[in-house]
């Protein structure tokens with residue numbers, strides 16, 4: 001194997017470099033062919049678009065939008081669309097590759113993609129967000145498609161944006177095409193269980209890891225960074241299974257209560273308070289950096305990339321990290337966590353419940369038939385548990401971390417499919 005060494009990880013964390021560094025380690029452990037290594041390290045397609053949008057005051061503002069398709073070898077590419085000021089090409093490239101590995105880890109027939117628009121939805125009116133979403137969809141019309149590339153929600157987007165994307169795409173097609181996006185409102189063909197699916201998968205992964213570590217959920221404390229879709233659902237579902245959630249946070253700050261924060265109260269407060277926890281009375285406000293370093297059993301980063309880094313990894317006291325967010329741990333932090341016996345259930349496994357139920361939504365749209373919530377939950381729980389066990393077994397067999405084991409499972413599947421398909 002003559003792989004070109006990945007660029008050395010620089011002082012500043014970079015999600016694409018972190019992704020590549022783990023890919024490289026897993027590829028070496030697997031003895032992956034050079035040719036396939038080179039194919040899989042490069043995204044299949046990268047689109048950058050300018051989106052002029054009329055703002056409410058009549059001015060025209062130009063936004064930058066991205067869609068990166070990392071691979072479509074296992075099937076149509078799949079991945080969310082993020083609205084955030086931090087969106088940039090390197091981030092979207094890493095997120096797209098993680099989608100390829102994630103779909104392969106849970107064995108669903110999709111490739112990986114991701115999209116994003118550099119914007120601050122909190123400072124925009126619903127009308128401005130709708131016009132931006134429609135402009136993005138028009139521009140991506142040649143890329144999207146139920147058999148080509150299927151968007152879904154990510155940070156800053158949800159069912160409302162998915163409804164606009166579906167409508168805009170359908171108008172251009174001259175017919176309703178609901179399978180072109182997932183995470184839609186239920187009345188438009190959304191799946192029961194999709195809203196909570198990612199948090200539910202995080203809960204299943206956390207309980208599976210706690211079982212291996214002999215941590216009793218009823219004696220366990222948990223801290224959650226990010227209290228949006230993923231963080232709040234993971235917290236609520238873990239609380240229902242006995243875990244005490246002692247700390248939560250969002251951009252407004254971090255909130256701590258050693259006796260446990262009531263999840264329903266925190267969610268209700270956030271929903272009445274313009275989506276933020278600012279002023280939440282059920283806990284004391286602490287420094288947001290401290291949340292990651294609390295003396296808890298389980299830490300769930302559920303906000304953004306590179307929050308567990310070379311600088312703070314050694315100070316983490318949690319014994320178990322379950323990655324709700326994509327890329328919350330930088331590559332340079334991996335070795336420190338391993339040295340300190342901190343078990344990290346990686347993003348491409350832990351947060352795969354969302355794309356799994358997105359797949360169920362797409363299947364239901366194509367069948368023209370609705371599944372019950374019980375069926376959705378039962379099937380996604382089974383996939384999450386089976387995938388966890390498979391990754392755990394590989395980690396024992398290869399004597400590697402769960403993260404590298406998950407990459408091994410994924411790369412093996414994608415590369416085997418490449419070999420059978422051939423044509424390159």
Ligand SMILES: NC(=O)C1=CN([C@@H]2O[C@H](COP(=O)(O)OP(=O)(O)OC[C@H]3O[C@@H](n4cnc5c(N)ncnc54)[C@H](OP(=O)(O)O)[C@@H]3O)[C@@H](O)[C@H]2O)C=CC1
Nearest residue numbers: 154155156198226227228229230250251303325326351354
């Ligand atoms: N939605 C999904 O199905 C999936 C999401 N993911 C990943 O999960 C993560 C969260 O996504 P999702 O829950 O959908 O996004 P949301 O937009 O619903 O929520 C994001 C949350 O993170 C908070 N946040 C943002 N920056 C910080 C910060 N620096 N410190 C603390 N909190 C912060 C936000 O706060 P505020 O509200 O104040 O801005 C908000 O509470 C992302 O990494 C995403 O890629 C992964 C798989 C699927």
Ligand SMILES: O=C(O)CCC(=O)C(=O)O
Nearest residue numbers: 078079080152354355358
């Ligand atoms: O539901 C989907 O299709 C993708 C969700 C997503 O973007 C992710 O898992 O990071």
